[in-house]
Amino acid sequence: MKKEEPLPGRRALLRGAAGLSLVPLATTAGCFSSQGSAPPAAGPAAGAPALSRPQKPSAYRLRPLTGYGPARGLPAAAPVRSKPILRLASRDRTMVLTFDDGPDPRYTPGILRTLRQYDVRAMFFVCGEMAAASPDLLREMIDDGHVIGNHTWTHPQLLRLGRAAVRSEIESTSEVVRRTVGEAPLWFRAPYGAWNRAAFEIGAGAGMEPLAWTTDSLDWTEPGTRKIVDNVLRGAGSGVVVLNHDAGGNRSQSVDALRIYLPRLLDDGYRFGLPRRRSV
Known part of the structure; x- marks a missing residue:
């Protein structure tokens, strides 16, 4: 698939959310593997109720982002971990929403609209081949204040690849993100949650911290919106850290579910933030 050419003057990738400070708290014991995307389902999910309690756009989102200009190279190397981050230290019931496998023009726009409606920031762990095919969606993510993470180029099982192939999957994805939005990702997530030494070392060498998740929505199984x-x-x-998906199958249920659970969590006093990489 042909990679998108860089566009000068695009807004640079955000490194965190204004007014929120989340730092790593807990990691998993050793490497782990959990299920990933399932094949597309036969049809869309049942419709969800209309959005409730919309918020006005924040001044943060309305003002132009700073720090953009000529594309920069990969960030400085991050510390090499042996375990991915599973949970983040937070105050005031702050959570992190994440979406994997996209962007997909069929589902990602609906997720972005709901996040915008409620003035919530999230993380999108993109696959390079999907990002190259839909660069405007990456730019929309950045314009709305979201963070883009690296989820490899083709979503392979990294444990089955040699080191050179792992490096190609990770670094090519960081490069297409950098050329599209002006800065490379600072966060990496292994497909299927399957981590190995090569993934940790190569990700760190490309300037990224490894982020897993605490709660799996299981949307990849297409269990129904209510589930x-x-x-x-x-x-x-x-x-x-909540795991969702905006690609990799029929994600109609994921789009509908976000419309339901996001306002409920906000009504329950939860807030949503973005992680801040520790100083290196």
Whole structure:
């Protein structure tokens, strides 16, 4: 797939959310593997209720982002971890929403609209081949204040690849993000949650911290909108990182579920932030 050529003057990738400070708290014991995307389902999910309690756009989102200009290279190397971050230290019931496998023009725009409606920031762990095919969606993410992470180029099982192939998957994705939005990702997530030494070392060498998740919405199984909502609400808590998907299958249920659980969590007093990479 042909990579998108760089466009000068695009807004640079945000490194965190204004007014929120989340730092790594807990990591998993050793490498782990969990399920990933499932094949597309036969049809869309049942419709969700209309959005409630919309918020006015924040001044943060309305003012232009600073720091953009000529594209910069990869960030400085990050510390090499042996375990991915699973949870983040937070105050005031702050959580992190993440979306994997996109961007997909069929589903990502609906997720972005809902996040914009409620003035919430999230993290999008993109696959390079999807990012190259939909560069405008990456720019929209950045314009709305979201953070883009690296989820490899083709979403392979990294444990089955040699080191050179792992490096190509990771570094080519960082490069297409950098050329599209002006700065390379600072966060990496291994497909299927399958980590190994090469993933940690190569990710760190490309300037990224490894972020996993605390709560799996299980939307990749396409269990129905209501089940996804229940999974997220049941797993809510301070510092929780929620795994969702905006590609990799029929994600109509994921789009509908976000419309339901996001206002409920806000009504319950939860806030949503972005992680800040520790000083290196």
